Amino acid sequence: MPNPPLSATPHWNLDAVVAALRQSREVTHNVRHQGRIRELPSREAVVAILNGLVASLFPSHYGKPDLTEESIDFYVGNTLNTTLNTLAEQVRRGLWFVSDQDDKNDAALNRKAVEITRDFAAQLPAIRALLVSDLQAAFAGDPAATHYAEILICYPGMLAIMHYRLAHALFGLGAPFLARLISDIAHAATGIDIHPGARIAGSFFIDHGTGVVIGETTVIGQRVRLYQAVTLGAKRFPADGSGALIKGIDRHPIVEDDVVIYAGATVLGRITIGRGSSIGGNVWLTQSVPAGSTISQAKMRDE
Secondary structure, eight states: OOOOOOSSOOOOOHHHHHHHHHHIIIIITOOSGGGSOOOOOOHHHHHHHHHHHHHHHSHHHHSOTTOOTTTHHHHHHHHHHHHHHHHHHHHHHHHGGGOOOOGGGHHHHHHHHHHHHHHHHHHHHHHHHHHHHHHHHHHHHOTTOOOHHHHHHHOHHHHHHHHHHHHHHHHHTTOHHHHHHHHHHHHHHHSOEEOTTOEEOSSOEESSOTTOEEOTTOEEOTTOEEOTTOEEEOSOOOBOTTSOBOOSOOOSOEEOTTOEEOTTOEEESSOEEOTTOEEOTTOEEOSOBOTTEEEOSSOEEEO
16 A cells, blocks of 8 residues: 655654754864864765776776777877876875865875875886786686686786885875775775785785685785785784874784785784795784694694
8 A cells, every 4th residue: 555645745844854964073072183174085086087097007908998009098188187187186195184285285186196106107107017916816826717807807816916016105105095995996896995005926826715814014025926805914003102093013924925814814913924924724823933834723834
């Protein structure tokens, strides 16, 4: 039976609700940065930026389908020009949240945003070289992979790594807010959560990937492979005398070259996983292991 129509226009007492929300927003529970309204970076714009950057790095895979040898450089240049202009604006918005400068220094923030974007653009060839090493590691490490195009288009681990490497460059150049937003976009798309502050060397491969978490101060060496649901996290969070967490300390693992960490393993704290080690599935590890170790749920065995 359908609901009967409302007999009269309802009244929601909006004046009182809006006033109470203003009191909460402006006074009681103000959570704005420095207590002021700021123009936040746009998630929609950042998604478009990522699409443009990935298309510029791998135009024959993510660009237009009709590209030719004659048109591809023009396409890359035009795409980068549009993308970098948009990026500079989003960097500018993000800089408000890492700066104590007031509105009188808006011009200085604009200049800083352009500088960061220009330096970021200069890093793109090196970023692409790292991504190609990651791509090659995925192809070599997965017997189900038939060609590079399949990995680029279909593997969530590859997408997460692409976004991580772009975010890491911005993080290092002084745009951490935007870098975190890129990481969140990648997390939403892939289920893989890599903090842009983590330091990850080349030939990195995440197989399957759902549920992988890599913390801010993690250091990962060359030719490391992770499987789904691996956590490289912090064991504890030290606090100061007032109980506030101490930020910025190294609290995540160091994973040396040629390490494999299998599905569901949890590695916590500032410990070192020695070169060439293998960490078994579902292992809970909170102490360092020497090079060449094999760790299972039941025992540790040196090889």
